Amino acid sequence: MNPPTLTIVIPAYNEENRIGPTLERITRYLESREVSFELLIMDDGSTDGTSDRVNQFARQADLTERVHVHSSASNRGKGYSVRRGMLEAQGEFALFTDADLSAPIEELAKLEKEVVEGGGDIAFGSRDVQGSDVQVHQPWWRESSGKIFNHFVRFLTGLPYSDTQCGFKLFRMSRCENLFEQQTLPGFGFDVELLYVARRWGMAVKEVPVVWRHSPDSKVQFVPHAFGMLVDLFRIRWNDVRGRYRKQKEPSARSQEPRG
Numbered sequence: 641m642n643p644p645t646l647t648i649v650i651p652a653y654n655e656e657n658r659i660g661p662t663l664e665r666i667t668r669y670l671e672s673r674e675v676s677f678e679l680l681i682m683d684d685g686s687t688d689g690t691s692d693r694v695n696q697f698a699r700q701a702d703l704t705e706r707v708h709v710h711s712s713a714s715n716r717g718k719g720y721s722v723r724r725g726m727l728e729a730q731g732e733f734a735l736f737t738d739a740d741l742s743a744p745i746e747e748l749a750k751l752e753k754e755v756v757e758g759g760g761d762i763a764f765g766s767r768d769v770q771g772s773d774v775q776v777h778q779p780w781w782r783e784s785s786g787k788i789f790n791h792f793v794r795f796l797t798g799l800p801y802s803d804t805q806c807g808f809k810l811f812r813m814s815r816c817e818n819l820f821e822q823q824t825l826p827g828f829g830f831d832v833e834l835l836y837v838a839r840r841w842g843m844a845v846k847e848v849p850v851v852w853r854h855s856p857d858s859k860v861q862f863v864p865h866a867f868g869m870l871v872d873l874f875r876i877r878w879n880d881v882r883g884r885y886r887k888q889k890e891p892s893a894r895s896q897e898p899r900g
């Protein structure tokens with residue numbers, strides 16, 4: 641197997657119904673583009689058959705060398721799972737995407753334009769900048785609370801973005817491995833933390849308008865989720881004050897290695 645150019649990390653919690661069709665769509669798309677890829681599905685203590693479903697797909701599609709599932713014994717959080725996947729990624733570029741593919745996988749091309757072609761470090765999908773195309777909306781109260789959260793993000797972290805929470809982000813791993821090493825938050829605030837540290841380190845980050853379609857089968861419980869994310873914003877500030885986000889080393893060992 642050629643070493644992968646692209647790794648796709650999918651955090652998954654009780655996704656036995658969505659993960660099969662999602663893997664099919666992703667692999668069909670990547671094979672049509674003849675990209676060398678690996679998929680890492682991070683099963684975070686699911687109580688359903690998520691891992692079995694992934695293994696079944698890999699066997700049936702004859703992709704056991706490229707599609708891997710990593711299971712946690714207990715539920716550790718989306719941030720924990722994405723971090724673990726990203727630190728294992730072999731690809732020169734790595735995308736993490738939600739299992740519901742609310743941002744369709746074809747939107748990857750828009751992120752690649754910034755990172756692969758444009759030489760950027762990070763590009764991330766956004767539902768709230770000019771050109772974004774939200775074709776199926778979340779319930780109004782979810783959408784409004786997302787916008788209110790974004791005001792808190794701007795106010796408490798100074799980040800200039802409109803939508804930090806879209807689960808569709810692409811990284812140039814030779815520059816971003818350090819970022820994941822420094823990540824501390826295991827929960828849903830991790831996106832803000834990554835963007836905060838990237839900005840602090842002067843990395844090239846681009847918010848990109850994407851197509852987005854809400855998928856109704858939500859895995860998050862709203863009240864603890866929203867509260868946890870607010871607490872995470874304060875944690876980020878506190879970590880920064882304590883010097884947790886000082887750059888450790890540069891460039892990462894990965895960028896020294898020849899890649900196929």
Ligand SMILES: Nc1nc2c(ncn2[C@@H]2O[C@H](COP(=O)(O)OP(=O)(O)OP(=O)(O)O)[C@@H](O)[C@H]2O)c(=O)[nH]1
Nearest residue numbers: 651652653655684717718721738739740858859860
């Ligand atoms: N690793 C991990 N992933 C999770 C957890 N909870 C949700 N996810 C995953 O995170 C992604 C987003 O979850 P969704 O349920 O779509 O939540 P959302 O997109 O924030 O909210 P919705 O608008 O309701 O879709 C999916 O891939 C989920 O499987 C968790 O506790 N751990």
Ligand SMILES: [Mg+2]
Nearest residue numbers: 738740742855
């Ligand atoms: Mg979703």
